[in-house]
Amino acid sequence: MTLSSPVFRAVATCVVPEASRFDAAQWDEMAAIVARAIAARPRAMQRQLALFLILLEWFPLVRYGRRLSRLDPARRTKFLDRLQRSPLLLLRRGFWGVRTLVLMGYYGRPAAAAEIGYRADARGWEARR
Amino acid sequence: MSTSRSYDIVIIGSGAGGGTVAQELAPLVRDGVRILVLEKGPRFADQEFTGRELEMADALYQDGGAFLTRDGTMTLAFASAYGGSTVVYTGTSLTAPQRVIRAWGVPGLEHADLTRRSAKYAEQNNVHALDDPLINDNNRLFVEGGRKAGYLVEQFPVNVKGCRGSSLCNLGCPNQAKQGTNRVQLPRAERAGVEVVTRAEVLRIEPDRTLTVRVSQKAAGTKGAPSEWAPGDYAVRARIVVAAAGAIGTSALLLRSPLPAPRSLGHGFTCHPALILVAEHPRPITNDVGHPKSYFVDHGASERFVLETCMYFPFVTAKSLTGFGATHSAIMHALPRLQMILILACDHVASGNRIAVSRTGSPIVHYRFTPETIDGLVRGTRAAARIFFAAGARRVHAPADPPLLEIADADRLEERVTASSFRPGMLAVSAAHLMGGCGMGRTAADSVTDAWGRVHGLPWLRVADASLFPDSLEINPYLTIMGLADRVAEGVRRDLAVVRD
Numbered sequence: 001m002t003l004s005s006p007v008f009r010a011v012a013t014c015v016v017p018e019a020s021r022f023d024a025a026q027w028d029e030m031a032a033i034v035a036r037a038i039a040a041r042p043r044a045m046q047r048q049l050a051l052f053l054i055l056l057e058w059f060p061l062v063r064y065g066r067r068l069s070r071l072d073p074a075r076r077t078k079f080l081d082r083l084q085r086s087p088l089l090l091l092r093r094g095f096w097g098v099r100t101l102v103l104m105g106y107y108g109r110p111a112a113a114a115e116i117g118y119r120a121d122a123r124g125w126e127a128r129r
Numbered sequence: 130m131s132t133s134r135s136y137d138i139v140i141i142g143s144g145a146g147g148g149t150v151a152q153e154l155a156p157l158v159r160d161g162v163r164i165l166v167l168e169k170g171p172r173f174a175d176q177e178f179t180g181r182e183l184e185m186a187d188a189l190y191q192d193g194g195a196f197l198t199r200d201g202t203m204t205l206a207f208a209s210a211y212g213g214s215t216v217v218y219t220g221t222s223l224t225a226p227q228r229v230i231r232a233w234g235v236p237g238l239e240h241a242d243l244t245r246r247s248a249k250y251a252e253q254n255n256v257h258a259l260d261d262p263l264i265n266d267n268n269r270l271f272v273e274g275g276r277k278a279g280y281l282v283e284q285f286p287v288n289v290k291g292c293r294g295s296s297l298c299n300l301g302c303p304n305q306a307k308q309g310t311n312r313v314q315l316p317r318a319e320r321a322g323v324e325v326v327t328r329a330e331v332l333r334i335e336p337d338r339t340l341t342v343r344v345s346q347k348a349a350g351t352k353g354a355p356s357e358w359a360p361g362d363y364a365v366r367a368r369i370v371v372a373a374a375g376a377i378g379t380s381a382l383l384l385r386s387p388l389p390a391p392r393s394l395g396h397g398f399t400c401h402p403a404l405i406l407v408a409e410h411p412r413p414i415t416n417d418v419g420h421p422k423s424y425f426v427d428h429g430a431s432e433r434f435v436l437e438t439c440m441y442f443p444f445v446t447a448k449s450l451t452g453f454g455a456t457h458s459a460i461m462h463a464l465p466r467l468q469m470i471l472i473l474a475c476d477h478v479a480s481g482n483r484i485a486v487s488r489t490g491s492p493i494v495h496y497r498f499t500p501e502t503i504d505g506l507v508r509g510t511r512a513a514a515r516i517f518f519a520a521g522a523r524r525v526h527a528p529a530d531p532p533l534l535e536i537a538d539a540d541r542l543e544e545r546v547t548a549s550s551f552r553p554g555m556l557a558v559s560a561a562h563l564m565g566g567c568g569m570g571r572t573a574a575d576s577v578t579d580a581w582g583r584v585h586g587l588p589w590l591r592v593a594d595a596s597l598f599p600d601s602l603e604i605n606p607y608l609t610i611m612g613l614a615d616r617v618a619e620g621v622r623r624d625l626a627v628v629r630d
Contacts, residue, residue: 014453014454015453015454015457016453016457016458017454017455017458018458033183037193037195040187040192040193041192077454080453084452084453084555085555089200089202089553089554092552092553092554092555093200093201093202093554096201096554096555096557097201099448099453100195100448100557103444103447103448104183104444104448106447107443107444107446107447107461108182108183108443108444110181112443113182113442113443115462116443116461116462116464117462117464117465118417118442118443118464119417119418119465120180120295120296120297120417120418120442121180121295121418122178122179122180122293122295122297122303122304123293123295124292124293124294124295124296124304124418124419125263125293125294125418125419126293127418128415128418
């Protein structure tokens with residue numbers, strides 16, 4: 001299971017809909033940020049994440065008869081929303097972790113900061129005059 | 130094979146506690162006392178503080194700022210650098226409340242004494258209230274909304290000198306305006322002859338007062354200067370050891386050392402769990418320019434929360450919002466119109482909330498939210514929403530179902546914001562004020578150290594950081610850490626004089 005896998009992209013485009021307009025280079029940029037963050041985590045956590053992504057992909061098969069990456073966006077969103085409200089801490093936490101990585105990959109790009117109008121500058125007030 | 134070194138005093142950590150002790154003991158160098166500070170993190174050059182979010186978080190924070198509690202429901206932020214967490218705080222400098230120090234009930238620790246010592250560091254670090262022209266809209270709206278909603282809004286004294294308003298305090302000031310120990314106490318100590326070695330991690334302390342120290346190599350392409358010592362393992366002998374590696378660092382170090390430490394070591398961990406809330410105004414406001422944290426509302430005593438102004442960076446803001454998808458994106462794209470408030474819950478010592486170590490000696494923090502702490506977050510969220518609406522915000526993004534509170538919801542916040550939306554694992558809760566683990570008290574039966582930071586039964590071993598707090602401080606802790614560290618330094622000077630006589 002890699003960050004370029006269909007399931008990661010399926011989750012990413014649900015969490016940040018704008019990511020569905022990404023070209024290959026933008027996906028690569030996002031994947032590189034996430035890969036760097038994962039590489040710095042303990043091995044056990046890396047294994048848990050890989051396992052959770054597999055579960056994410058196959059879980060919907062039981063309810064919707066399709067894998068997550070094959071679901072339409074509305075059903076995908078519904079499924080992920082259920083996960084984040086799950087009574088099981090393990091599922092809530094797992095989804096939270098993947099969601100955090102997606103947001104890091106997306107909003108960690110300098111282009112995203114510019115897109116949302118974030119303009120912090122070391123020169124502070126002087127840069128706004 | 131390790132290299133041996135010998136010193137009279139070794140200080141572990143260079144943040145608010147270690148930096149203060151180093152400065153206070155520095156005059157002893159003139160009398161031939163050899164003093165060493167060992168800092169796990171690197172020493173950064175001024176130009177390395179770029180303000181770029183992920184780059185600086187990786188360089189400065191443990192686990193890039195994502196150190197997780199054992200059950201994965203809260204992240205803990207603490208820095209590893211020359212100057213410790215004083216490099217990354219916003220410089221807010223408050224004196225410990227009298228009611229809190231009284232409630233701690235540590236024999237020999239008086240509020241008046243702590244206040245006097247804290248005042249010394251407030252003066253040294255140029256602590257003052259920012260002038261009005263430097264206050265941005267994000268802070269001004271908090272004041273206006275807070276007062277309209279009936280709250281007592283107070284201004285934070287901050288320790289800046291020549292603040293240009295970059296708003297990047299939590300990523301290390303790019304203008305060297307913040308007067309942390311990296312700018313004030315450590316340079317003074319070094320000028321007086323104290324040796325500071327960075328990238329030096331203390332693995333354990335032996336009962337014969339030998340420290341096993343590992344000095345790391347600077348990895349290619351990373352920030353920070355190489356260590357002052359050659360990379361490798363060292364056996365450092367000391368007559369007196371002062372542990373000031375922060376609540377987690379110090380507790381973990383003592384836990385993995387073969388010392389006869391008191392049984393409560395690692396227990397009593399508290400941390401002010403915090404939530405970031407945002408609200409959308411109809412027009413752009415100045416929020417990502419100017420000092421981010423200038424005002425607060427303290428309801429710690431009555432409702433277990435403190436509200437503070439804040440402004441975070443794109444990724445931290447994104448992960449702090451509840452939910453995902455189009456609503457989440459819309460709020461992120463409203464960033465130039467967002468007002469932000471940080472809610473800190475005043476948690477208290479709870480059984481089971483403690484610091485432990487793994488088989489390999491890494492720190493593990495066990496933390497569960499008590500119903501009282503969740504209640505503090507819920508009440509704080511309602512109060513923040515009242516302030517946002519009173520300030521003119523048209524919608525508030527909060528842990529609620531659905532997460533957008535509209536103006537029409539302002540009169541029914543009790544109904545809209547409830548504990549059911551605050552389940553662990555559903556929220557991005559993080560904490561930066563990490564306290565306890567080596568609490569002060571009377572004897573080894575009820576605490577780890579005495580009121581002077583002396584570990585019970587090990588008079589040569591002192592603690593000088595927030596791990597000393599026997600319970601939550603309920604406010605930003607740096608001046609209190611410095612005040613306590615000042616006492617530790619005085620105790621060391623006194624004991625050293627007795628030994629020499």
